Amino acid sequence: MDRLEPVPPLQSESLFVLCRAQDFDVTKYGGAAGADITQALLNAWKDACAATGTAQVIIPKGTYTLNEVKFLGPCKGQINFRIEGVVQAPADPSAFKSDAWVVFETITGLTVFGGGTFDGQGQQAWKANDCSLHFDTCRLLPTNVRFNFITNGVIHDITSLNSKMFNLFLFGGNNVTFQHVTVTAPENSLNTDGIHVGRSTGVKILDTTIGTGDDCVSAGDGTKDLTVSKVTCGPGHGISIGSLGKYDNEEPVVGVHVSDCTLTNTANGVRIKTWPNSKPGSASDISFIGIVMNNVSNPIILDQNYCPHAICDKQPSRVKVSGVKFENIHGTSATQECVIISCSPAVPCENVEIGEINLVYNGPLGPGNSTCLNVKPTFTGHQVPPICVPPNAGTTA
Structure with a gap:
């Protein structure tokens, strides 16, 4: 169903641009609260990425489990990724094959928002983190959300909770804004940088609250x-x-x-x-x-x-x-x-x-x-x- 949605960039003046977004709700692809939505979310992303105009992937309110996942572009139009609920990563770090849990990659025109939470469930991983002792050989634990090669992106009104390692990581970005983001991890969680920026141009981090272990x-x-x-x-x-x-x-x-x-x-x-x-x-x-x-x-x-x-x-x-x-x-x-x-x-x-x-x-x-x-x-x-x-x-x- 088409509907009007606010699309950032969001600035301190709270300007919004109205555009008509076609919705791709994960629950319409078989995803359900309390269950693993990995495949349903990938299917929703695939259809949204292939749509022309503005497409919106939606995770409604509720708590879901999500395995390691990569959302790949380029896409045909603007993508709004609206997370209203809580998605939880596998608690066991051995469940991961790479150094990131959720990855958005090679996308022009990406907005991630919605008031929801990416919960990395990092408590078990922090206990296994030996980088303070073996810093050249220790295993890199997964980042909560990684943004690779994003152009014209806005990430706002989301929470990164208890990441196993870095919380939000931007690499190769151009014109990307983080605003009204919350990052939460305890002081004793090793290497849990809040927002890391590397090899990127034109980045803004605004009106954001971060408490973490790095x-x-x-x-x-x-x-x-x-x-x-x-x-x-x-x-x-x-x-x-x-x-x-x-x-x-x-x-x-x-x-x-x-x-x-x-x-x-x-x-x-x-x-x-x-x-x-x-x-x-x-x-x-x-x-x-x-x-x-x-x-x-x-x-x-x-x-x-x-x-x-x-x-x-x-x-x-x-x-x-x-x-x-x-x-x-x-x-x-x-x-x-x-x-x-x-x-x-x-x-x-x-x-x-x-x-x-x-x-x-x-x-x-x-x-x-x-x-x-x-x-x-x-x-x-x-x-x-x-x-x-x-x-x-x-x-x-």
């Missing part, structure tokens, strides 16, 4: 023109660029702008990280503006000696970091080191700007401090604590 938002190599605004993060490891420089032929990161975000009880705040002894690379045109920190460890950290497992070659990073701005960042720090700007001696940071900073540490060790290595920032406004001022500055280049 980075709330992470940007990998090849990220260009990324906007992160009004994201609430916590628990988690903060909002991060990187880690960069681990692999051959990484693409530059250019144009990452983070603004008006709030981080609470996170293990890091806003962060850029590159590996020591890295492959060559670069990250430039980056800004963090208007950030609120509530009891955040390492609120500002630029770390070019990132070595989470303490087994790293101590040769310097060869990732060039330049054009970075920290402005209007305030709140409380859970650690004495409120600001760490530790750049590479091989390719010192350039054009680092530090504006108004007010970060207060109230712990037993004395006032907050800062560390600066291989960088000569320019300053505007006031900084609390004093930044790059001896004796806290270390050695500078």
Whole structure:
């Protein structure tokens, strides 16, 4: 049955575009609440993808089980994937053959929305995750929802719950917006990044709430023109660029702008990280503006000696970091080191700007401090604590 449906892109002004969508309801293909809908959903997708105009795949309210599945394009028209219910992944990680549970791939004009939940049921997988001990050989557990090579996409008003590993992963995207997304996983769930962006251009992450066991938002190599605004993060490891420089032929990161975000009880705040002894690379045109920190460890950290497992070659990073701005960042720090700007001696940071900073540490060790290595920032406004001022500055280049 044809009916009028709102089709994003959704922005803060809540603009909607009305278009007539042909519906492909999974229950009309034999899917039922309380049952496995994998084949029914694939059949609905196949017909929707072959339809001209705007087609809408619907998962109505209810709880369903769903096995590993891939929704492949290209499709003939716009696809709206409307999830109103809860779909649950197999709890046992051995049920998966790949590194993703739900995959949308090679689609132009995709909207995923509806208020529903992708429940990864990751509790069993987290117990088996040994990547903290065997980080080079551990098995990659499945991402909840992966978006590969999506052009003109909008993902809004959905929840990713308890993913086994990354929650939402975008690779090779162009003009994709995430808005009003909720990501929920406990603080002790390993490698459960909230939204990860890699080798994508023109991405927006807006008005989103993320609590997880790793980075709330992470940007990998090849990220260009990324906007992160009004994201609430916590628990988690903060909002991060990187880690960069681990692999051959990484693409530059250019144009990452983070603004008006709030981080609470996170293990890091806003962060850029590159590996020591890295492959060559670069990250430039980056800004963090208007950030609120509530009891955040390492609120500002630029770390070019990132070595989470303490087994790293101590040769310097060869990732060039330049054009970075920290402005209007305030709140409380859970650690004495409120600001760490530790750049590479091989390719010192350039054009680092530090504006108004007010970060207060109230712990037993004395006032907050800062560390600066291989960088000569320019300053505007006031900084609390004093930044790059001896004796806290270390050695500078």
